[in-house]
Amino acid sequence: MTKADATRPIRFGRIDYTNVWPVFHYFDPAKLRSNTELVYGMPAELNRQLRAGEIDISAVSSFAYGLNADDYLLLPDLSVSALGEVQSLLLFLKSPLEKVLSGKIALTTTSATTVNLLKIVMKKFLGGDPEYVTTEPDLERMLETADAALLIGDHAIRASWRDHGYRVLDLGDLWRQWTGQWMTFAVWAVRREAAERYPEAIGEIYRALVDSKRQSAADPVPLIQEAERRIGGTASYWRGYFGGLCHDFGAEQREGLSLYFQYAKELGLMDKSVRLADWSEASARV
Numbered sequence: 001m002t003k004a005d006a007t008r009p010i011r012f013g014r015i016d017y018t019n020v021w022p023v024f025h026y027f028d029p030a031k032l033r034s035n036t037e038l039v040y041g042m043p044a045e046l047n048r049q050l051r052a053g054e055i056d057i058s059a060v061s062s063f064a065y066g067l068n069a070d071d072y073l074l075l076p077d078l079s080v081s082a083l084g085e086v087q088s089l090l091l092f093l094k095s096p097l098e099k100v101l102s103g104k105i106a107l108t109t110t111s112a113t114t115v116n117l118l119k120i121v122m123k124k125f126l127g128g129d130p131e132y133v134t135t136e137p138d139l140e141r142m143l144e145t146a147d148a149a150l151l152i153g154d155h156a157i158r159a160s161w162r163d164h165g166y167r168v169l170d171l172g173d174l175w176r177q178w179t180g181q182w183m184t185f186a187v188w189a190v191r192r193e194a195a196e197r198y199p200e201a202i203g204e205i206y207r208a209l210v211d212s213k214r215q216s217a218a219d220p221v222p223l224i225q226e227a228e229r230r231i232g233g234t235a236s237y238w239r240g241y242f243g244g245l246c247h248d249f250g251a252e253q254r255e256g257l258s259l260y261f262q263y264a265k266e267l268g269l270m271d272k273s274v275r276l277a278d279w280s281e282a283s284a285r286v
């Protein structure tokens with residue numbers, strides 16, 4: 001290992017959306033023994049950076065994990081999942097649904113999981129075949145030329161609060177209606193080479209994330225207050241929002257995500273089957 005390698009910080013990607021807050025709220029890199037640098041970004045940008053090795057570990061779109069499962073390991077029991085409605089994965093319809101099915105849909109540049117979930121819903125569940133264009137997440141501009149627009153994260157939340165008059169479909173709700181399953185939108189992944197190279201640091205980061213998740217679940221009030229302060233909305237909105245999300249990744253979430261990967265492969269959205277592979281502290285210590 002060169003000197004530069006030995007001193008280089010671990011680069012850790014944090015999605016700059018409220019949905020990951022419970023896992024990051026009490027996570028403070030300054031309290032770690034290892035030199036860890038947080039890199040904030042939209043999911044699609046962090047997906048790219050983890051793929052390129054510019055960051056070592058990150059919250060990423062679950063779809064991006066699926067594309068790169070040979071090179072990544074999952075940090076166990078961490079995810080952004082929901083059974084049903086999420087409130088931040090929204091398709092805004094300017095035209096009636098029948099027209100959207102053969103019309104044009106504008107997709108946010110920030111997403112990977114939800115754009116592919118929408119393609120699954122459109123094709124497999126609703127029998128549609130719309131044209132897709134990818135654009136910056138600006139609802140009014142998207143709908144100038146498209147019949148519908150997909151937004152995720154805080155872009156979707158802010159747009160949903162406006163008096164827009166559009167019909168809105170929640171992708172978490174659609175997935176549940178058609179499959180009865182959980183859906184997992186984001187996971188925490190580490191590059192296999194980073195897991196081998198920095199086993200103690202990854203273990204330390206992992207324990208700190210699990211600890212943050214536990215503290216957030218025990219008392220969501222600080223997160224709710226911070227969301228009100230930074231983004232707006234009411235305490236009851238944020239209570240409902242955080243309450244509808246699950247940051248665990250147990251058997252039910254794994255089953256739902258595996259079904260999503262199966263459909264994505266069936267429709268040619270990814271070319272390989274995905275086997276979920278977990279990082280483990282015990283194996284990293286050997």
Ligand SMILES: C=C(O[C@@H]1C=C(C(=O)O)C=C[C@H]1O)C(=O)O
Pocket residue numbers: 015017019043060061062080086088089110111112113114115152153154185186
């Ligand atoms: C719940 C959400 O999950 C997300 C959806 C993602 C995607 O579609 O690729 C990626 C990360 C999460 O931000 C959300 O964005 O609101």
